Amino acid sequence: MMQLSCFIVDDEPIAIETLSLLIGRFCPSLKIIGNAVTVKQALTTLQQQTVDILFLDIRMQQETGFDLLAQTGTPSFHIIFVTAHDDYGIQAIKFSATDYLLKPVNAEELIAAVHKISQKKQSDKEQVELLLQSYVLQKQHQQKxxxxxxxxxxxxxxxxxxxxxxxxxxxxxxxxxxxxxxxxxxxxxxxxxxxxxxxxxxxxxxxxxxxxxxxxxxxxxxxxxxxxxxxxxxxxxxxxxxxxxxx
Incomplete structure (x- = not known):
């Protein structure tokens, strides 16, 4: 099986550690190349290295995962959101992103999300455009x-x-x-x-x-x-x- 590189962004170190352990145990096809607890730290790595999968938290203190996506241009990586917030926003994310995982992360759902990506030949660039558009509309309280x-x-x-x-x-x-x-x-x-x-x-x-x-x-x-x-x-x-x- 082709090995994929992944990067984890979450403002909670314990969440990064937990997800890293799950990936190491259940997803041998993934190689973790690093992690970050802020958007600035994540941007530095993403601008310097090629990443296949980005595990991205949504709400991070004063920032959001969307703030990171807005600064990455047109990324080639797949996005898997990892979040503790199971609300309507998650439904939109599930529709637009490659996948999402709820905290605490379930091993079977993690495996399924990674398998879905491994079956794809390349990332769909439209997913980021859809995510950012949905986020901007909700933030501005425009008509849904x-x-x-x-x-x-x-x-x-x-x-x-x-x-x-x-x-x-x-x-x-x-x-x-x-x-x-x-x-x-x-x-x-x-x-x-x-x-x-x-x-x-x-x-x-x-x-x-x-x-x-x-x-x-x-x-x-x-x-x-x-x-x-x-x-x-x-x-x-x-x-x-x-x-x-x-x-």
Missing amino acids: RIALPDQTEIKFVPIDDIICCKADNTYTTFYLVNDKTILVSKPISEYESLLEPYGFVRVHQSWLTNSAQVISYKKEDGGYLLMSNKIKIPVSRQRKHLLKRIQ
């Missing part, structure tokens, strides 16, 4: 948007403009206001957890709906939702109890 990468570009779409999403194997089609659509090569399950805090409901295995865009629930034909764009979305028998979330 989601980054949707299609074949030619990354589109930042206001969540309120999404009417519904349809699954097609590992692809998802977003139906937007003004009859626009965007096809993304990610499964609908990724977006379900990301959009649920904004009133989206998975009423069918193949459909994720924006409750604010529902016109009515029709009881005929087994039951379906009529959306603002006139699309009829079936409601599965097993998920009819979720209709109470639509207001």
Whole structure:
């Protein structure tokens, strides 16, 4: 197995030590080339050495992991966030970054994250652009948007403009206001957890709906939702109890 270099950034020395022990025991394909407890220290190493994987803490006293990413330009390394904060921000990170780990780090999750990276030929540069854009939007308290990468570009779409999403194997089609659509090569399950805090409901295995865009629930034909764009979305028998979330 090809050996990958990794670097750990965390403001807690004990967290660095714990993760280093786990990597040494369970991830023989990784070589730790160093660690840092501040953004400044990390930048010095990242500017001088080639790193395949960056294990990055999010909240570090007066700094954040995003502050480091903002100063690295267009990095070639993969990013695995290691954080103790399991909130909505984590869902966005999971969507955009290579992976994330919650403290205390679970060995199986660490192994799975490293394996995912080892299967990739190169880092996706879009991931950092998505992360930084999401971070800036949240920091400025602007209207919530989601980054949707299609074949030619990354589109930042206001969540309120999404009417519904349809699954097609590992692809998802977003139906937007003004009859626009965007096809993304990610499964609908990724977006379900990301959009649920904004009133989206998975009423069918193949459909994720924006409750604010529902016109009515029709009881005929087994039951379906009529959306603002006139699309009829079936409601599965097993998920009819979720209709109470639509207001």
